[in-house]
Amino acid sequence: MxxxxxxxxxxxxxxxxxxxxGGGYVSLSDIAEKEHLSMKxxxxxxxxxxxxxxxxxxxxxxxxxxxxRDPKDYNISEILLLTEGTLAPVxxxxxEGVQCEKAATCSTLPLWAGLDKAIEGYLSAITLEDIxxxxxxxxxxxxxxxxxxxxxxx
Amino acid sequence: MxxxxxxxxxxxxxxxxxxxxGGGYVSLSDIAEKEHLSMKxxxxxxxxxxxxxxxxxxxxxxxxxxxxRDPKDYNISEILLLTEGTLAPVxxxxxEGVQCEKAATCSTLPLWAGLDKAIEGYLSAITLEDIxxxxxxxxxxxxxxxxxxxxxxx
DNA sequence: ACAAATCCTACTCTGTTAGTAGGAATATGT
DNA sequence: ACATATTCCTACTAACAGAGTAGGATTTGT
Numbered sequence: 001m002x003x004x005x006x007x008x009x010x011x012x013x014x015x016x017x018x019x020x021x022g023g024g025y026v027s028l029s030d031i032a033e034k035e036h037l038s039m040k041x042x043x044x045x046x047x048x049x050x051x052x053x054x055x056x057x058x059x060x061x062x063x064x065x066x067x068x069r070d071p072k073d074y075n076i077s078e079i080l081l082l083t084e085g086t087l088a089p090v091x092x093x094x095x096e097g098v099q100c101e102k103a104a105t106c107s108t109l110p111l112w113a114g115l116d117k118a119i120e121g122y123l124s125a126i127t128l129e130d131i132x133x134x135x136x137x138x139x140x141x142x143x144x145x146x147x148x149x150x151x152x153x154x
Numbered sequence: 155m156x157x158x159x160x161x162x163x164x165x166x167x168x169x170x171x172x173x174x175x176g177g178g179y180v181s182l183s184d185i186a187e188k189e190h191l192s193m194k195x196x197x198x199x200x201x202x203x204x205x206x207x208x209x210x211x212x213x214x215x216x217x218x219x220x221x222x223r224d225p226k227d228y229n230i231s232e233i234l235l236l237t238e239g240t241l242a243p244v245x246x247x248x249x250e251g252v253q254c255e256k257a258a259t260c261s262t263l264p265l266w267a268g269l270d271k272a273i274e275g276y277l278s279a280i281t282l283e284d285i286x287x288x289x290x291x292x293x294x295x296x297x298x299x300x301x302x303x304x305x306x307x308x
Numbered sequence: 309a310c311a312a313a314t315c316c317t318a319c320t321c322t323g324t325t326a327g328t329a330g331g332a333a334t335a336t337g338t
Numbered sequence: 339a340c341a342t343a344t345t346c347c348t349a350c351t352a353a354c355a356g357a358g359t360a361g362g363a364t365t366t367g368t
Binding site for chain 1: 159265271294
Binding site for chain 1: 310311314315
């Protein structure tokens with residue numbers, strides 16, 4: 001498993017806030033209660049999102065959080081990258097530039113690099129808006145049984 | 155990270171054995187030495203591969219392991235699935251049939267399911283033969299800088 | 309002043325990862 | 339027959355990451 005509860009809950013929070021677009025600030029306790037998640041734990045997660053510039057926050061009574069941008073301007077990759085630190089499927093691919101010393105001769109490296117790109121490519125193509133709109137076709141593609149057949153699959 | 159050293163080393167072993175196709179049995183110590191990996195640790199990993207029917211083994215002097223099939227008949231997904239147990243990127247997608255009780259109302263589930271399929275799709279399309287042939291085009295696709303542009307990218 | 313909220317630091321419990329250790333069973337060459 | 343090289347099998351351990359908990363300081367609306 002590559003995405004922990006941290007990233008998953010972060011996405012859940014973002015989706016919740018996206019659904020509230022146009023409304024005011026939403027408090028942590030509201031979200032925690034709605035999603036049946038630990039408020040204290042969510043606090044530490046939302047703090048990462050906030051420091052990463054994903055949210056606007058307001059302290060004090062009636063305070064809370066809201067999205068800093070439009071839902072369509074968040075892709076899922078950036079949300080998960082921020083909270084998880086990395087989405088790399090293996091240790092030997094951590095950051096751009098940093099690589100294993102055996103890289104030059106490693107015959108499996110292209111596989112891992114390709115997998116990394118496949119994951120990154122998938123997640124960066126999907127936005128928060130896609131999720132709140134339930135865009136199954138985009139998310140599930142040819143695997144979606146409730147979608148009509150796509151033209152690319154012929 | 156989704157693939158641990160277990161799966162990574164397992165793949166390395168399989169690639170090593172694939173390169174030896176047609177030769178006899180290769181001993182664990184040979185592989186461990188060649189790859190600079192702990193022999194004892196490799197032992198526990200190769201045992202999984204063997205029990206999973208991926209290998210043929212021979213005990214005693216001059217014994218060792220070899221592939222049970224042709225390199226082109228192994229896809230990477232099955233090797234990693236066997237050793238890692240699962241390749242699911244999140245906990246809420248574990249096995250076919252088993253699913254989270256919130257599945258029916260969860261708006262992020264299609265995303266995770268789609269990601270899972272993207273990973274599975276990528277890994278099952280690549281074979282051991284692709285790796286030993288260094289088929290960068292198949293592994294890296296449009297991200298491969300040393301490959302000529304593909305027709306699908308236009 | 310008070311209550312409701314965000315912010316901040318530190319701690320804990322648990323499971324997984326990445327091995328290590330020791331020996332039993334089995335086949336081969338001499 | 340015997341030493342040796344190998345696979346097989348069970349058990350153990352140290353370190354780290356994941357998933358929270360705990361307690362309070364700070365800010366703001368009423």
